[in-house]
Amino acid sequence: MGITDMIAGFIQEALDDAGGVLEMQRGDLAQRFGCVPSQINYVMSTRFSPEHGYIVESRRGGGGYIRITRVHVDRQTLMMHVINSIGSEIDPASARAILSNLVQSEAIPAQTGKLLVSLLSDTALRSVPKDQRSVLRADLLKQALIHLV
Structure with a gap:
């Protein structure tokens, strides 16, 4: 299993535990998996896109975060x-x-x-x-x- 799959799996599990809305620090996640923050961005754009049923909000900078919300659209x-x-x-x-x-x-x-x-x-x-x-x-x-x- 590649790092992208591991990151996506971790986020998916955390989203399930959080009831469909998850907020996390990009830097903390990158540190946890020993990767660069751009790898986290890649996972967000490829695995957690609107086409996959997610809304991703991102704020960069020292207090930056990523908020992922699972949505169900017809x-x-x-x-x-x-x-x-x-x-x-x-x-x-x-x-x-x-x-x-x-x-x-x-x-x-x-x-x-x-x-x-x-x-x-x-x-x-x-x-x-x-x-x-x-x-x-x-x-x-x-x-x-x-x-x-």
Whole structure:
């Protein structure tokens, strides 16, 4: 088990014990796991995102903290949040991560996620000039998700 999994597991357990709202010091957590604070930021952004059902508030500085709140949103709200969070461009890895999160949260079926990952790949878009693929990929992903709402 990697350090990211250990940190995420610790936070998840602490969240469960705290009843769904947890406040902690980033520095204390980094010290506990012997890592840099940016590793904690990575865990927050990849494991405790709105797509995963969490709201993360952060205040930096000496008295800084991280507050994680577990929220339960309906499928439509989740999908609209994801659609609105996609910028004007997206790379294949980010599209794959978004679709993986949607599959994990059961917002879309696994087959649909796999199909969309394939359709948004550089291989599928090879006839499009490289400098235009990220823009087209973002537009396609948004439209596909809008259709699935």
